[in-house]
Structure formats: C-alpha cells, structure tokens
Amino acid sequence: MTSATGQVDQADLDQEVIKRVLNGSRDSFELLIVRYSDPLYRHALGMTGSPDVAEDILQQSFIKAYAHLGEVRGRFDAWVFRIVANACKDWLKNIRRSHVSYEEDDQPSSYSTPEEELDRNELRTDLEVALAALAPALREAFVMKHVEGRSYEEMAELLRTTVGALKMRVHRAREALQHLLEGKYA
Amino acid sequence: MYDDLHTPEDHSDPELGFQPPRSKPSDNDGALTHRAPDREVPIPNSGGTALLNQWLDGDVAVAVVRATPGGNDAVDLWTKIHDEAETLRSRTTPLYVHKRIMDSLPDDTYRGHHPWYKRSISMNPAVLLVAAAVLLGIGALIAHAVFR
Numbered sequence: 549m550t551s552a553t554g555q556v557d558q559a560d561l562d563q564e565v566i567k568r569v570l571n572g573s574r575d576s577f578e579l580l581i582v583r584y585s586d587p588l589y590r591h592a593l594g595m596t597g598s599p600d601v602a603e604d605i606l607q608q609s610f611i612k613a614y615a616h617l618g619e620v621r622g623r624f625d626a627w628v629f630r631i632v633a634n635a636c637k638d639w640l641k642n643i644r645r646s647h648v649s650y651e652e653d654d655q656p657s658s659y660s661t662p663e664e665e666l667d668r669n670e671l672r673t674d675l676e677v678a679l680a681a682l683a684p685a686l687r688e689a690f691v692m693k694h695v696e697g698r699s700y701e702e703m704a705e706l707l708r709t710t711v712g713a714l715k716m717r718v719h720r721a722r723e724a725l726q727h728l729l730e731g732k733y734a
Numbered sequence: 735m736y737d738d739l740h741t742p743e744d745h746s747d748p749e750l751g752f753q754p755p756r757s758k759p760s761d762n763d764g765a766l767t768h769r770a771p772d773r774e775v776p777i778p779n780s781g782g783t784a785l786l787n788q789w790l791d792g793d794v795a796v797a798v799v800r801a802t803p804g805g806n807d808a809v810d811l812w813t814k815i816h817d818e819a820e821t822l823r824s825r826t827t828p829l830y831v832h833k834r835i836m837d838s839l840p841d842d843t844y845r846g847h848h849p850w851y852k853r854s855i856s857m858n859p860a861v862l863l864v865a866a867a868v869l870l871g872i873g874a875l876i877a878h879a880v881f882r
Binding site for chain 1: 783787790807811821827831832838839841844
C-alpha cells in the first residue's frame, strides 16, 4: 500500500508525464502504462475471470485514457481505475458468463504437486462460478478487497462511495460465496 | 461492526443480484431502518456471519470464529479462498500487452495541440547541421542583399 506522501509524489510525476504527452510526446504515455497496468489488469482479471477479456479491457481503457488525457483532474491512477472498473461492469452486464477461462492462462504454475494443482484449479473454477453469480457491484467490492488487497478507505476513494457502503457490499459478497461454496468445501 | 445501512444503492437495489437466504427481518431490524439517514448502525447479521466478517476484516482473532458452531469449516473455506486470492494478487500484465496498447494509440492526437514554437526539440548532430546550414543560408542572402 502506498503512503500518502508517496501518492502525492507519484501524482506529481504522473502530471509531468501527462504534460509531456499533451505536448506531443506520445511515447511518454508508455510510462503510465507500465506504472499502472498490473493493478488494473488484476482488477479486470478478477472481474471477468478471463485473461483475454482482461487484456482487451486494459487496452481499450488505456486508449480511452489517452484520448481524454486532457480531462484528468486529480490523481491519474484513480481516474484510469474508474475507466477500467466501468468497462468491467459493462462487460459483466452484457455478458453473463457461467464458465471460467483461467485455463487459457499461460502463466507458470506455482503448485508443488499435480494433485495440489488439480485441487486448486477446481477451487478456482468453483470460485469463479460463484463470483459470476454475484451482482457486478458485489463482485467488484470482493475483488478489490480480497484479490487486490485494498483497504476500505482506498476502495471508497477509488469508487467515490462510503466505507460503510463498501463494507456492506463486501459482507454480502462473502455471505453469498460462503452459501454457494460451503456445501462442497466446508 | 458499524455500517451505513441507508446507502440507497446497497438497499432495494436489484443490481445487487444473488443474495444468500436471510432470516425474516425482526422488529429490531425494522427499528434500525427508522434511524436518521446519516447514522452508522450495526449490520444485522447472525452471530456467526458477523464474527466471520469481523475476522476477515482483521477485527477479531481466528480462535473466536473457530469457537462458534460451524466456525472451523468456515475458517477452512476462507483460508482456501484467501490462498487463491493471493495467487491472483501476484499476477502481472503480459509484456506484449504494453506493446499492443502503444501500437494501437493514434499517432496524431496531441500533435499540433500546441504551436510549433512551444514544442520541445531534441538536439542531435543532424539537427545542428541543418540549423547551421539554414542560418548560413539566411546570412548569405542578407549579405548578398546588403552588399550588392
């Protein structure tokens, strides 16, 4: 988690980069992509369950951010996060998926035995199916809290809502997941 | 645990989708809804679920949850979910995605956004040679006009 001072410094650096891009230095935009793509990718992956869709959402969101860069007011990271978050929610509203596609994934496995990998893959699939049953707002809150490891305060700032509302969403998401998964795993 | 039960989007919102079965609201729950809109009120949960949420929020120790009926199973389930979430948290953007994004950005969005005389130029030997040649040419033209 970034400190308040760190965030201010980072915000200043971002503003410098934005100025350069607006002055015609297109290549400088890559600094912002490199700096922020990982947390945004994780959010998109957690929300959609598909690496391919997450990559597409990331790409479209950065293109949109580039086109509207002159409209950034305040922190760039929060602004671009909202672009990605809205794209994910739109995708979820348009395509209700019942299946996971983590298997499309080509990142290396970190499991010690094939049995462990099988168990974890099964849990991953069941968790994804359970997450797909949640409303986008609940899934978003759960992913931000548990997958991205954000604090409620940080979530509230990014989503422009109250800590109380977010706690309620996370609690409801947990209750729903508990209900959906406890028969098999508990 | 305290929370704002009066956030409109978190109440009668059909967008919130699947909800686990809940017990019928008690008189006590009804009383909560009559409080002032901006007050923080306790989340009306059953004891086990409330404790589970408190543990997952880091507010109580795991032993407290394990001591409740069904607590052990719930802790085991959430430990597995937490491990899976940790795996997802270590994911990074595939490197080719950066290039794909840069390649798909339009070339001319901000070109001409500012007048040419406000843009920065990078100096290199070729630029210096061209600049020197241009200045020499202008100087020669002026000298030719003056001393003709």
